[in-house]
Amino acid sequence: MRRRTFLIGGALLGLATPAPAVTEGPVRVAVAPPSPQPGDVVLLQISGGPPDVRADWDGRPLALFPTAHGVAALIGIDLDVRPGHIGWRVTRPSVAKNGGALATGAVTVRARTFPTQPLTLPKGMVDLDAPTLARVETEREELKAALAAGAAERLWRGPFRIPVDGGQPTGGFGLRRVLNGQPRSPHTGYDWAAPAGTPVLAANTGRAALVAEYFFAGRNVVLDHGLGLFTLYFHLTEVRVAPGESVSAGQVIGTVGATGRVTGPHLHFAVLLNGARVDPEALLRLAPPEESPL
Numbered sequence: 001m002r003r004r005t006f007l008i009g010g011a012l013l014g015l016a017t018p019a020p021a022v023t024e025g026p027v028r029v030a031v032a033p034p035s036p037q038p039g040d041v042v043l044l045q046i047s048g049g050p051p052d053v054r055a056d057w058d059g060r061p062l063a064l065f066p067t068a069h070g071v072a073a074l075i076g077i078d079l080d081v082r083p084g085h086i087g088w089r090v091t092r093p094s095v096a097k098n099g100g101a102l103a104t105g106a107v108t109v110r111a112r113t114f115p116t117q118p119l120t121l122p123k124g125m126v127d128l129d130a131p132t133l134a135r136v137e138t139e140r141e142e143l144k145a146a147l148a149a150g151a152a153e154r155l156w157r158g159p160f161r162i163p164v165d166g167g168q169p170t171g172g173f174g175l176r177r178v179l180n181g182q183p184r185s186p187h188t189g190y191d192w193a194a195p196a197g198t199p200v201l202a203a204n205t206g207r208a209a210l211v212a213e214y215f216f217a218g219r220n221v222v223l224d225h226g227l228g229l230f231t232l233y234f235h236l237t238e239v240r241v242a243p244g245e246s247v248s249a250g251q252v253i254g255t256v257g258a259t260g261r262v263t264g265p266h267l268h269f270a271v272l273l274n275g276a277r278v279d280p281e282a283l284l285r286l287a288p289p290e291e292s293p294l
């Protein structure tokens, strides 16, 4: 069979004839921020290419969603990711066997240092007895199952909002905690000190993936925003959403409290993006892509 060569997005691809007419322009890929730090949320936008592109990041396929100019994906840089290069690739499955990627690139993850926080808590809150350890393990499994059952389409739209009105942001994402002299897992959320009873608001549109009462998290809500993105709200006094219920951005889902392992009333707000523990502040400052007209 006679073979013809096409130029797609700068890549030379040998295609068997007859080949479809290629009318698309070259693929453009924008990655922001281009040099992320641990905890960052990266927005990868693909435009100008054929409609059936795929993309992978660090060798794993990305969940793409449509935008006004193509498709995009959110990538979480976990707080424990080491500095270095992470490669990405945009491919077109229909021609992949003939030549592979339409575009490739890499980001450089910069180092980020998190401060250490020594904390003194009652001994029973740090050195857990056997029944409490078993309870914590069961809760961890339940959360894992809820995270694994997330929506396969994007539920969020537009910017993410601060989940509490007023209050005093105390932050603390990534703090290396030392409890009663023992190094423990880092603080993966962002805290707002606020009086008990202050309304807690959904950071964006989603669905209640979990409503529970846990040893560490206290009364808590996990919202599923689709495509592997979840926001978590801990230590609530009251919950005002039912498991499985759809919520709109800014809807009251509960109230600030001091349930679980805490030293005072506050909202602990955390974000998981396909398993990566990301900085809630990074999600709050995300400039979302222009939506595709429906």
Ligand SMILES: [Zn+2]
Residues within 6 Å of the ligand: 187, 189, 190, 191, 267, 268, 269
């Ligand atoms: Zn916290």
